[in-house]
Amino acid sequence: MANATFGLSSTTGDAFQDYCIGTAIVTMAVTTTHLLFLTNPEKDFKHESDSHPVQALSVPQRLIWGFSIHWNPRNVGWNTEVINLPPRPTTGRWRFVLDSLLRAVWFFFLLDLVQSYIHTNPIYSLSGQAAVSVKSQGYFWRCLNILAQGASPYGVMNLQYSLLCAFLVALGISEPKHCPNAFGSWADSYTVRRFWGRTWHQNMRRFMTSYGKCATSLLGFKPGTLGSSYTQLYVAFALSAAIHSLGDRMVGLEYLGCSGRFFMSQAIAITFEDMVIAAVRRQGVKVPGMVAHLVGYVWVFVWFSVSMPWLLDWGLRAGFGPSEVLPVQPLRTYVLQNSTLY
Template identity: 25%
Template sequence: MLSFPDGLRLPTARVPLTTATFVSGVLPPVVCGFATAFLVLLSRTQPVRIVLWPITAILAFRAATSLDVSMGQPKYNFLNTQLQVSSRRTRINCYSVELILQQTMFFIAARTLEWTLQTKPFIRMARRSSKQNSVLDMFDLIFSVRGCGWDWSQGLYIPPETHPTSSRLAFAASTLVSGLKHLFLCGAIHSAVQSFSPETFGSVDGGTIFDQSLPPHLRYLRSSIIATLCAFCIYSGLQTCYELTVIPCVLLLRQHPDQWPPSFDSPWRSTSLRDFWSRRWHQWLRRLFIFFGGRPLSLLFGRVGGVIGAFLVSGFFHHLALSAIAPSSEMWRMVLPFGMMGVGMIIERAVAGNQTGGWMGWIWTMCWMVLWGNVMVDGWARAGMFGGSTILDSTMPLRQPIERLVRTFDEYLHA
């Protein structure tokens, strides 16, 4: 009777992350990912990639389900999300020691599947040197999740640069200031969200953002404020991760500033859903969603299927993130609101074509985002996502004034 080698056996329980489990659990799928990235740059390697992918997928699933990154502390359960699935994929340098912590197992399995099905080699079109180097191209392919400078990133929008590029030092200094600003904002907003209900969704136990003791209009006003704060908290957190990663890569690894274009373009200024999702919000996972959802459903249902498919995959991806924290979380709480983003884009195109804009377009966009954002954020809140700690939880000087302000406002709503 055939049996899996020990290294491919699926785990029955999580084990703590140690040096030994890192080497035996995390490193093998990462090595397979590197190998696949190198092979997809070469001609006539698809048969080898086809053989390699099932091994990569099993090893990635094994690592994602066997390691406990929380180290036995429930308050840090949210760290498991970084190993299993993470929407904080940034373009990091090949020499960064943070690679394995940031590279998710799901992302490895998903990207290597795309590389396995690729029939022609990928081509790096933009490079700092005219000399081709397959090893450097392999690293750039792995860490450039947006695909800047690659032939497979057709249609990618790159936001205009907001930092000075006259020198690496000026660019890094400006980026550092921005990163610290967003770090502070993330901590402040996170404290505000927790202060609305520290015993329920502000704790690791989780709870709904909809307060049934309030009348409907005040209930949804309160939940909409919480959802909006969460959106800015996520934005600030992603900006912090990206910008603080830029600094050592530009100063120590001598990368050029144009290798680190901005990820966001003032999403609060969006005047259409299409503007928000295809231009102003980050595009780190754009390729993943198009490959797994947009492209297959577009073959069946045309453009409408492509739009809906991409958002459905996005919802499933975010559900996986929640399941790392709360395995009993319901999939529809992520799939429905993300799917409705696709429906909103279809309605938008049917009613206004490509002419959506101005203040009416802004109102439409924000109302639709807040409406379904309530459902999305409620799913996160029920999973206890907002109960996790941040770097600034105990050190931020404004924490207590923020808590008092939020409590005063909440008491006013309940008066």
């Protein structure tokens, strides 16, 4: 914990990188707490390839076994695998490596494209008191700003994950079936609950589930009840708010807690949509699936156009705009030399 505190008090000189690193430091600390105090890995965890109890393994084998648990946040291939993972790949080894490298190239150019937009839009060059909201350019540009900034972490995580999977599978350290996509299908995002539970990455679900179940047990709620369900929902987003808020702290003490409003609002939005869906069902209204999904997509789009500025605006004030996420930018170099996007 002392090392984590020291890390959160340090800086790389890049505000956005500080935020990402700060969030990662706290995530690792929470993961460690989950594994040490809320579970018993030797008893609770078993990999599908385990042929002997962990107690029978040699010390080097047990170290690898423990390393695999800690650095596999979705527990892919374990009996504790998180729910709603994307389908496991069924392709052969070298086909998977090629597909992963092609995905990495695709996400590289996606990042180059969105970074080209960000670095040619004047609001991203402002910070501090001069900063303006992502809403300041009208609704169309607000949505484009949100999509561009949302695509940045989405692209970075997919790029890194695709390269890592290609490397591990090429070396024979892992298998294609243990490398499902980092994110789920966008077609699943017709409710806010499904966006967070199926489409967005599941790298925090493992420890959030443990903390949520611990809270429901302490409060005396039985599994499967509404009390249990919503306790786990609010604990998950409160934990996410705390983790990201400590990432804010690494950017600067004055920003501590700025991310919290956004993440807690997601639990409220999910509660609201659950109430609406339940009310429609109680009334016996029959809505065709295609219509329900279309209405859901519109609702999700509008909700994030309203709530995302709560997460993004403080980052602009902190100076996230000029941050670079790629070592080279071939598309942006061409764009800046030949035209402007905005």
